[in-house]
Amino acid sequence: MLKLTKKVDYALLALNLMARNEEGGISNVRDIAALYSIPPEILAKVMQKLSKSGLIQSHNAPKGGYSLKVPAEEISVLKVLVAVEGPVGIVSCSDGTDRTCQQRDQCDIRSPLERLQNNILWFLEALSIRELGQEPAVLKGVTDGSSLFGQPLHHKG
Amino acid sequence: MLKLTKKVDYALLALNLMARNEEGGISNVRDIAALYSIPPEILAKVMQKLSKSGLIQSHNAPKGGYSLKVPAEEISVLKVLVAVEGPVGIVSCSDGTDRTCQQRDQCDIRSPLERLQNNILWFLEALSIRELGQEPAVLKGVTDGSSLFGQPLHHKG
């Protein structure tokens, strides 16, 4: 629950690798799969989805493979997530998936949960695969919650 | 993927209701289930977990039911989530669930992902079931990402 799928993990690993190889560097499925011990067939499917969504460019030929189509800075974790798994919604009633929610009429907590969801999506969008491969120091103040907020809010400990 | 389960939804609805009824107000499973069209047996299990985790108090008797054991302000969404579904981890390798991760040795994105996870957990901890039932206005500046941060960071649009 509230967990990234293996496919997303695989996509992030592959993209991170390609981000380090760029620019224009080509990696093929077999090599990446071998490096990370990923079943090649699975990674192949994942890469195809990334390709269809326009994040990477395929080179269908011997010595071919994939290369980044846009700069690593512009590929957010959220984009990867959506490309691989479709629309994200922590509450099923808010992403169009569940049209038959039995609680919808009586639901009195949807609004704050959607707000919570927006925050999570915002973080996913703010983190690029470029930053994925960088040392914590670079990220400091961006994704480290404890230093991100000026005031303690209502955080209960 | 990255979605709250129905059980968590049910728990939040029930707790939100009880938070409005307090203090010491008692609600029973049958009534709550009827109000929100939740299968009573399911809600019963959920309530038992909330009870075991110490968030609510059971009153096993006719005219009995459950009441909040601690103030609504002190019950975070994260606590509810953990009580109902166990430890949370958006990356399976970081919550002790997956001890056989094939990518662990070669994984070069774990650190930033764990950071991302911490941010999400932080938000879940910062949102209490008291706030769940309040109007958006009260939450403004707390969970609304767009107004929460002073600077735009690297947010790509």
Next chain:
DNA sequence: GTAATGACAGACCAAAATGGTCTGCGATAA
């Protein structure tokens, strides 16, 4: 005391999501 109420407990099942396999086709450059 006893019967009705409501929590407690756990086996059990069906559907969906997930992770993975297999097979074959299509494009292209060596």
Next chain:
DNA sequence: TTATCGCAGACCATTTTGGTCTGTCATTAC
């Protein structure tokens, strides 16, 4: 023209999830 590598989709096993069913135990109103 053939080996390489992407493209496509059917297929299957496992796990997770949501839900049902059956029964027991505690309490209190009568």
